[in-house]
Amino acid sequence: MAVNLRPPQLLHPVPGVRLGVAQAAIKKPGRDDLLLIELAAGSRVAGVFTRNAFAAAPVLLCRERLQTGSGVRALLVNAGNANAATGAGGLDDARATCAAVAQDRQCLPEQVLPFSTGVIGQRLPVQRMLAAVPRAGAALAEDGWLRAAHAIMTTDTVPKGASRRVETSQGPVTVTGIAKGVGMICPDMATLLAFVGTDARLTQPAVRECLRGAVADSFNSVTVDGDTSTNDSCVLFATARQGARDIGVTHPDFGIVAAAVREVCVELAQAVVRDGEGATRFVTIEVGGARSVEEARRAAYSIAHSPLVKTALFAGDANWGRIAMAIGKAGIEGLDPAGVDLRLDDVMLLAGGQPHPEYREELGAAVVAKPEFTIGVGLGRGQARARLWTCDLSYDYVKINAEYRT
């Protein structure tokens, strides 16, 4: 089902990071659904989280514990239950599972970050999770990234991971990340669950800045269905195992590491869309000629969220009238249709708001018949640009989400 997406072939281990999985029968038995990530002492950690007002209990706890931004020693992740809309009891549950990790890993409960994904509104099966924590701890290994990517899947059909090695002035640095998520995808800060580790000696401010920049260009530039999860979380940890000198935001190596982190995040974010629920098309939307990036993003999201555009993409129908409709309803003050250009890959459809004289239906049809293509829009009123990635809306999206709880 996923569009041009295969399981990751090579995920480099990151010195200072060990991962272990276990079966906790959280939603159903017989699959790995609990992941423990252990970080070396001295790691610097930053996270970005959902802005949904119904933020889940683990998100609330993560925010609290990341205030200081240092001292994190472990992350506990479960699939099958989001621990969202669970009130005070949900916070107690998250704290209890972190305490079990602290006991197993010999650290403080406040040094453990919890993450959950799955059904909203049900309490965690805490006892089964507590019993599984020591098994995950016993399984910790530096090469556990792919198994970890498997363990955090819900309706994902392909495990998602990406990895880079780059040369810095202090030697080679590794960046490896995993993510999960295929629905309720319209991140407003970060997306679902993504964990990215590096052994670079980034300072705490540098970790934050690195994550902020990477997320803006990756997880905050994708949408599957326009629904923003209660559990979106993206965390970057730098174990500082490589090199001897700290890399601050002004250090020459910062740009190299930041670019690698961004590449990993973009690959993960694209993987989320390629595996979007029911997706048969992977579509890049590029909007230029806007007065501001915000305006360009508004037009791009209006196209990406339109059910009529998405169903036309599913049908392989170059129904550009629906794209024009979506641009027109984006609420761009004073937009003049006579300045708007529209293309599918290199095929011009609209020029100056009017059908392009050389456009023929077969040209557009040939583009949208492909599994991957670009919708290009020029608003003709400025220089700002934005790009995002989305997928189509198919029968299977409805099927998956109509049957998810049954």
Added chain:
Amino acid sequence: MAVNLRPPQLLHPVPGVRLGVAQAAIKKPGRDDLLLIELAAGSRVAGVFTRNAFAAAPVLLCRERLQTGSGVRALLVNAGNANAATGAGGLDDARATCAAVAQDRQCLPEQVLPFSTGVIGQRLPVQRMLAAVPRAGAALAEDGWLRAAHAIMTTDTVPKGASRRVETSQGPVTVTGIAKGVGMICPDMATLLAFVGTDARLTQPAVRECLRGAVADSFNSVTVDGDTSTNDSCVLFATARQGARDIGVTHPDFGIVAAAVREVCVELAQAVVRDGEGATRFVTIEVGGARSVEEARRAAYSIAHSPLVKTALFAGDANWGRIAMAIGKAGIEGLDPAGVDLRLDDVMLLAGGQPHPEYREELGAAVVAKPEFTIGVGLGRGQARARLWTCDLSYDYVKINAEYRT
């Protein structure tokens, strides 16, 4: 497919209004697809139109010709082609069809309003329409409302009409209206095509005020798929045939007539949702406890537009976690989940942001198994309220829109 919707049983003729239909083979031959509405001299007319920046040629022409607000003698409506995103040529086409009506009806071209609905981005088959205008003129009759409702359908499965008779101080007044539309429905001013006539002697300001109030509570409170059409138009015409004294906005009869117009518009707007593309559920969303009506509407639309909520409704799944997610992502500044209540009809699910102790899955399931029910939300932070109507997202929505042009 439509939810509890039957063709209108009785549409009272409106003195001063005659309607005639004809076959113009606009999209395909063999069906009535052209409608001519003739208004008596002295009628007062007001319209509201889409705010989509790609407003169709007929919308642009209507806006221009309604500036004066008087003198309109005829409306020409076609189905099968939206005459949108057609540039200057589209305006010429609309003017040409109006000129043919003017010739047939012996009035000025500026006294004719054009309306189109159908595929975007294709030129009108003007010659076939010009040939059909005299046939529509010859068919004009006061009892033509139901045939008119049929002629403007596109993917509608049921013709939509509503009618009221109310007593005023000057005797009985009739209000009758028709509408079409089942997809690209999230009106931002009016919806698709709706035509409402009355014989009340409303003044020009009274016609405008009457329409403004009725549209806010009806067409501007429904959504099928969140997509705003390029052609939304709603027109109210008062032929002034009943009574001898004008009814201004302060006249005692104004409230009576306005209430009847509102009732007709609400019934038509609900019919649009009941016949929403692929709809199997008709859902009322009521949001209270908001700080402003705008805030209440934002929460309501966030629920109504969520694909995850809509697919759960299709499945008859009381998946309230998705409703909570949708409230949470609505962007309501400082919303405290601990103040939020949620119910399905009379079944409480969330009280103060936490699962209600007496809630059981079977209670929610019994509500959402019905074809019609209410999602009630309390935001717990103010007194403002809003209500809107929507439908679910089914396989058939995808099917209809993936196949519309083929």
